[in-house]
Amino acid sequence: MNDLLAVIYFVFFAAIAGGAFALMSQNLRSSQERDSLQTPRRRSRVHPEAPQPGEEVLYVDFSRERLEQMYQQTP
Incomplete structure (x- = not known):
């Protein structure tokens, strides 16, 4: 009985492994x-959310010197 279950197990294992390989190779071939x-698409060089020329942007300076100055200024 154990021999029959081992054979059935390996048959199903081989079927699943073969199916996985076939699926993988088909996906690679289709990609x-x-x-x-x-055709290669031409991408715009400017990001749509990029600021326009002359537009102000928020800038935060997290340099160590600037942070130390901020901590010294607080009462």
Whole structure:
């Protein structure tokens, strides 16, 4: 009985391992085909959330000297 269960186990193990390998190879093949079919998109050089020229931005200085000055100024 134990021999039969071992054979069944290894048959199912081989089926699952073969299916996993087939799925992995098919995914790799389809991703290569998709990459070769796509034309390269031209990306804009400016991020959409980047500040426009002349626009003010918030700047926080966390340098050690600046922090030490801030702590010395507090009463």
